[in-house]
Amino acid sequence: MLxxxxxxxxxxxxxxxxxxxxxxxxxxxxxxxxxxGAGKSTLLHILGTLDTCDxxxxxxxxxxxxxxxxxxxxxxxxxHMGFVFQFHHLLPxxxxxxxxxxxxxxxxxxxxxxxxxxxxxxxxxxxxxxxxNKPNQLSGGEQQRVAVARALINNPDIVFAxxxxxxxxxxxxKELHQLFFDxxxxxxxxxxxxxxNEELANLSDRKLVMKDGVMVSG
Numbered sequence: 001m002l003x004x005x006x007x008x009x010x011x012x013x014x015x016x017x018x019x020x021x022x023x024x025x026x027x028x029x030x031x032x033x034x035x036x037g038a039g040k041s042t043l044l045h046i047l048g049t050l051d052t053c054d055x056x057x058x059x060x061x062x063x064x065x066x067x068x069x070x071x072x073x074x075x076x077x078x079x080h081m082g083f084v085f086q087f088h089h090l091l092p093x094x095x096x097x098x099x100x101x102x103x104x105x106x107x108x109x110x111x112x113x114x115x116x117x118x119x120x121x122x123x124x125x126x127x128x129x130x131x132x133n134k135p136n137q138l139s140g141g142e143q144q145r146v147a148v149a150r151a152l153i154n155n156p157d158i159v160f161a162x163x164x165x166x167x168x169x170x171x172x173x174k175e176l177h178q179l180f181f182d183x184x185x186x187x188x189x190x191x192x193x194x195x196x197n198e199e200l201a202n203l204s205d206r207k208l209v210m211k212d213g214v215m216v217s218g
Contacts, residue, residue, distance in 0.1 A: 007053045096127060
């Protein structure tokens with residue numbers, strides 16, 4: 001479903017990615033692990049079109065997405081990809097329901113349709129009594145679950161998660177780990193996760209290991 005071939009990236013004189021190949025299948029939960037500086041987050045951001053590669057190709061559902069730019073790229077990303085980061089990046093002035101709705105509104109979907117979908121997702125994630133709460137009224141684990149719901153609002157083909165449990169305690173991290181697999185089961189959702197958490201990585205369908213800008217196993 002998602003295929004990257006020969007991906008290279010350099011920042012100045014530093015060669016971060018040295019020709020990486022990766023393929024993710026529909027409905028998989030795949031983790032990328034490796035030491036700091038191995039190139040994991042750079043690869044994730046390039047595959048998610050948040051950054052560009054210097055060489056290589058990226059395809060999602062047989063469409064070359066590395067060739068998109070500007071508004072076409074932004075629209076494609078909004079409709080086909082979801083993102084969860086270490087820090088949830090919720091907007092403090094909006095409540096949980098509104099934060100989840102924002103990507104749907106950007107996609108110009110009908111307001112009631114988006115709100116109904118957001119409510120359903122928050123209920124699935126155990127937050128049905130938190131819809132009107134603003135981020136500062138939610139725990140860290142609850143905020144991250146709101147961020148997961150936001151990533152899912154437009155029914156993306158794939159969700160990219162960059163250290164999603166890095167800012168959570170062990171109990172909330174375990175809950176979020178299980179949540180990814182529950183969502184795969186319920187929604188056939190695909191996840192590509194960069195993590196230092198070995199427990200999460202070992203639960204994944206596949207564990208890809210990076211070292212010094214290359215894929216060394218998986």
